[in-house]
Amino acid sequence: MRQLFLAVFLVGVFNLYGQTGNYFLSHFSPSEKRYDNVCFAMVQNEQGLLYFATRSGVLEFDGRNWNLIPGKGAIYSLQINEHGEMFWAGAEGYGKLEANGNGFLQLKTWSKPDVKDVFQCLVVKDKVYFLADDALFMHKEADKPVRLQAGETTGAFTGLSEIFGMIYVNTEQGVRKVEKNQLVPASLNQADDDIIFTSAYQNMYMVGLANNKIYLCGENLRLREMVLEDQPYVSANVMVSGTWVNRDLFVLGTLRGGLVFVHAATGKTQEIINYNTGLPDNEVFALMNDKSQSIWLAHEYGFTRVSPYLPFRSFSHYAGLEGNLLCARAFQDKVYVGTSLGLYVLEKEELYEEIVHYDYAEVKTAKPAKKTEPLLPSTAKTQSKPEDAKPAPAEAQSKRRGILWFLKRKRAESTPAETTTPPSDEFDKKPEPTKDGSNPTLKPAYQRIKKVERVLRSAYYAYKKVSGIDAKITRLVETDGQLIAAGLGGAYAIRGLQAQALVEEPVRSVFHAAGEKILFISTYKDQLLTLALTDQGTWEENYMLDELDEPISFVFKGKEHEFWLCGVDKIYRLEIADQTVLSLESIAVSNPNFDALAGLYHGNSAVVINAQGFFRYDRAQKAFVHIDTLAKPIQYFASESDIWFRDTHRWNLFGQHPGQSNLRLLNLFNDLRFISADPNSENLWVITGNNELYKFFGEKFTPYEAGYPLLLKTIRNEAQQVRSGSPQFDQQKSSITFEIVQPDYLASKAIEYRYKLSGLDKEWSEWSDSYNIVNFPYLPSGEYGLQAQAKDIFGNVKDLPPVSFEVLPPYWKRPWFYALEFALFASLVLLSFRLSSRYMFISRILSLLTIILLIQFIQTAISETFETRTSPVKDFLVQVLVAFLILPVEGYLRKHMLRSLARNTALHRFVKPKTIKVEEKPEKN
Structure with a gap:
């Protein structure tokens, strides 16, 4: 509820301004050529993973990586239930997505x-x-x-929808409802139009019909039409899909006009997202609302995510803006943008486009004379006005089901003539005469008439170029109710769409001395010009700093009448009063790479920044001292009161607004070209590396989800790949790679990860955006557990459930092999005792061999048990110690076994053989 309130509040705030900008768009596209961008449906599971039904199969997306779940044919539809089970329908039938033995999803038919x-x-x-x-x-x-077959009474099935648990089927003979496993006529659709889509929010359904109109349906199942402000735009561009964003906002997808966001209570258009506002293509294939109140749409070039409640508004897609964007500023309720081609101002302009549709008008015919037979129907080129006349052309109506229309049977289409003959049975009965004896008037006739309406496009504002400037503008400064623009053409005072030149030579930078009515202008000739404001409101040069011949990159105000001028490797402390220099002091600062210096006055001291870090002026030492508590910046921008800088992890703010709530949203962008703040506000103007201009509402909250759970994507080595369970790996192939991911579609590349492998590591690794993939080239045998964490741009930390796995030693170090060895040794001992009586030499050899193998077995078992796994030297010392410990055992076994063998031999020598008497029988005579 809190997020919903914030969302509604944010929309209200944005609507207070005339120039609100466009919604924030994020574009995604699979990079592999084997993936097909034609998408028919989209779903999102509880873990935040997205699944797309395409002609190549089911695409899985986590914000960073695409994974294809192949199918035998195209997949046309996906659905997910409350238990997270996913179902599919496609060219080769239908079924369910289930995990295999390794945890990877596959299509089951x-x-x-x-x-x-x-x-x-x-x-x-x-x-x-x-x-x-x-x-x-x-x-x-x-x-x-249960199977319900289409028949002559229904014709082919063309669509399926649900309202309050009841199933409605579009057929060629009208809409049917499923009741008790049978199809019965539906009473919901009074206009007898197909249901294009339905979308539920709490106890209210939004129903889109084939007449391009939107209806709201409550539990009484009565349709109530919603009057749309831009109904002609929706009708002309053919509505194909729609969904709720929240209780107060819904969106419609069109065949050729992009998206239309509509306020649910009033029907007013909040935003139109199409090619003119940054959408790659106007044809919407599929539409989905995700768990962060953002809208996903599929088009020919991939997928776009629209974020209505993100506190960014785009100002770079209005018509008329040209060149590379370099700076921006709001001044007197207008937006000024400096580019490589000049200066542009955003102004309101009524931009219309012509929408063509058809209507029916009554044909005025002369009243027939008394007792004159009416015209025969066959000769009348008129028709009765159909009650369900549709404004959209027939060709557009045939495409309203989008890309899936080719799967359905095409209805017979005929192009109506301007006037046609009505059915003759309407005139078969002879009309009865009226009371005055005259014939009754014929049924009113109507004629099909083409109409053209002018409809406002999505861009209500357009950029106009300020005349008098035809060169690059890099600085915009507001001073004493005036806007000053500076660049390669010079410095200009801006009045509306006109520019008045103040300096006609290339200007490096321009700064306003607040309270002193002075402009500091640094030129490419390394001169610092000073212009003073006269009582007449004009600027005149007063030459008070002519002796300073160093390029000045930044100027900021200190205490009263004090200004700090940032040079190349020096900072100048300047005191002025009444437009006169009181003192000028030069202070050295460390700047070995000649970076552009910037600074501000903070905590009664001047602070400057360059690529080496932050430096604070120590008045006692009269020198700038390095501040080691602030990270070294990679990129930085400065205004009169704040410094925005990025370290290796995130964007930070130093200055008067350190508690800016949404600052971390700047991590959406890997590269920024410009940052500037609106006066007396936390709102920022941001220009990104890909030439996009955004206004960032820094003090507004955004209804963003707390984040999706951290997931194990895969565990793999050269022999196997798994996603779940407690896998086992062979030590000889123990180069194991773990891939983890936290699904995120706002700033997935800015999410940082860290890990710890229990059984090997004692400390966590550093945070890094590259640790979503962790590789261990070699792991000794043993049991391990991987722990991992992810941190998003808002600082939310998610933990991965511990992943247990085992690295198996080589077979000769496994318990079963030890048992086999022991059994072999015991067999050899028994065999040696049995052979000692007859084969003394062989018995001795077997005994010695048994002793050697047994000792080696004991040593190997003990060494493996006490292996340190930390250093080869330590392992070697352990083996030596084990050898010394086993030495007495070896002597005892050798002595015992040889003594037993000698005893058996001696006994054999002194034992006499038994004499066998053979009695001889006397021979018979």
Whole structure:
């Protein structure tokens, strides 16, 4: 509720201004050529991952990486239920997305092989519906699916929608409702138009019909038409989709006019997003509302995310602006932008476009004379006005279902003539005479008439070039109710669309001495010109700093009548009064790379900045001292009261507004060209590296989600790749890579990660935006656990659930191999004792071999148990210690086994062999 209130409040604030700018757009496109940008549907799961139905399969997107889940054919529709289960419909049937044994999603087919071209699916409670041209399939958990067949009474099925749990099917013979597994005529659509889309918000449904109109539907199932301010624009551009953004705002997608954002209570257009406002293409394939109250749309060139409540407004897509953008400033309720081609001002301009539609007008015919037969219907070239006359052309109506229309049967289309003959049965009955005896008047006839309306386009403002400036403008300064522009053409005083030259030579920078009515102008000749404001409001040069011949990059005010001038490697402390120099002092500052110095007066002291860091002026030492508590800047910008600087992690603010709430949103941009603040405000003007101009409302909150959970994307080595479970890896292939990600679509490249591997590391790694991929080239055998954290641009930290895995040692170091060795040793010992009586030499060899192998086995087992895994030297010392400890054992075994063998041999020598008597039987005679 709090976020919703903030969203409504923010819209109200933006609407207070005439020049509000355009919504913030983010563009995304798969870089792989094998991915198909033609998208039919989009869904988002609870983890924040996005899934797109395309002709190549299902695309998964996390804000950084694209992953293709291939299918046998094109995927036309995706739906997700409250349990996070995802269902698909496509050219090869329909089914469900399920995880395989390694945790990766794959498409599982539910349909029979003969089911093809299923173009829509819908989830309602515990049921899933799949729609094809000739059949509707209904699945409920493990129950046998129900199939409703299209017939002569319905014709082909063309669309599927849901309102308050009831299923409506568009057919060639009208809209039908599913009741008790049967199709019955629907009473909801009184105008007998197809339902293009439905979108639910709390207890209210928005219904878009084929007549290009929007209706609201409550629980009483009665449609109430919403009157749109720009209904002609919506009708002419053919509405194809729509969805709620929140309770007070919804958006309509059109076939050729982009997006129309509409205030739900009044029907007034809040914004039109099309090619003129930064959209790559006006044709909307699919539309979706994400969990951060932003709108995703699919078009021919990829995907665009529109953020209505982000406190950025774009000012670079209004008509008339040319050149590379260099500076911007608001002055007297107008926006001035300096570019490489001159100075431009944003002014209101009524820009219209002609919208063509058709209407019907009654044909005025002469009243027939008394007792004269009426004209035969066959000779009358008129027609009765159809009640459902549609303003959009027939060709546009055939495309309102967007890219999926080719899957449906085309209705027979005929181009009506200007006048046609009405059905003859309407005139079969002879009209009865009136009381005065005259024939009754014929039924009124209507004629189809082409109408052209002028409709305001989305850009209500346009840039106009300020005359008199035809060169680059790099500085805009407000002073004493005037705007001063400076650049390569000189310095100018701006009055409306006119510029008056003050200095006609290239100007490096210009600064206003507040309270002194003086302009400091630094030229490319390394001169510092001073212009004083006269009582007549004109500027005249007073030559008070002619002796200063050094390029001045920045000027800021100190205490009363004190000014600080930033040179190349010197800072000049200047005191003036009554436009006269009182003192001028030069102070050295460390600037080995000759960076542009800037500064401000903070805490009763002057502070300057360059690429080496921050320096504070010590009045006792009369020198600038380095401030080691502030990070070294990578990039910085300065105004009269603030310094914005970026370190290795984020943008920071030093100055009078250190608590600016939304400053971290500047991390949306990797490269900034310009930052400047509006006077007496936290609002900023920002120019990005890709030539975009934004106004940033720094003091306004944004209803942004706290962030999606941190996810394990994959664990892989050269042999396997998994996403879930507790995997095991062979030590010989222990080069393991972990890829983690926090889904984010606002500033995914600015999210920082850190990790710790329990079992190997004791400390966390540093924060880095590249640690979403962590590689361990080699890991010793053992059990490990990966811990990871992610931090977004707002400072929110998310933890990854611990990922446990095991690195298995080589087979000769595993317990089963040790057991096999022990069994072998025991067998050798027994064998040596058995052979000692007959084969003494072989028995001795086996005994010695057994002793050697047994000792080696014990040493290996102990060394593996006490391995340090920290240093080869330590491991070697441990092995030596183990060898000394085992030495007595070795002596004991050798002595014991050889003594036993000798005893057995001696016994064999002194034991006499038994004598066997053989009795001889006497021979018979």
